[in-house]
Amino acid sequence: MHAEAFDHPPFEDDWADQLGRLSLGWVTARDDQGLVGFVNVIWDGLVHAFVEDTAVAVRARRxxxxxxxxxxxxxHAAAAGCEWLHVDFEDHLRDFYLGACGFTPTSAGLIRLR
Incomplete structure (x- = not known):
């Protein structure tokens, strides 16, 4: 589903292993045909959590x-003691994250590594 949501070939690495090592947790959504949604929450081990890889299957969108x-x-992040939930996103997802999900816009820095 990740490859479909982000329009790339499937990764060769062990996705489940990555989740176990790096995540505070993850949330899934399923219907009678299987997995239709996923979001990964990573954290700094203290008070900051980060939304990553939000994906919904094409057949289940809207x-x-x-x-x-x-x-x-x-x-779940609040229950784990986190005080902040962060997200970064591409401009076409602005209405989703800021409007529908309630995130507040902030100034942030970014360096592209590859």
Whole structure:
């Protein structure tokens, strides 16, 4: 589903191993046909959590699944003691994250490594 959501070939690495090592947790959504949504939450081990890899299967989009994934991720991060939930995103997702999910715009820095 990640490859479909982000328009790239499937990765060769062990995705489950990465999740286990780097994640605070993850949230999934399923229907009678299987997995339709996923969001990964990573953290700094203290008070900052970060939304990564929010994905909803093409066949399940526009049904509020992504918003519910983020809401559940927010609840779990707060329960883990995090004080902040961060996200970065491409401009075409601005309405989703800032409007539908309730994130506040901030100034942030970024350096492209590759």
């Amino acid at each position: 049904r509020g699944i992504g918003v519910r994934l983020i809401a559940t991720a927010r609840e």
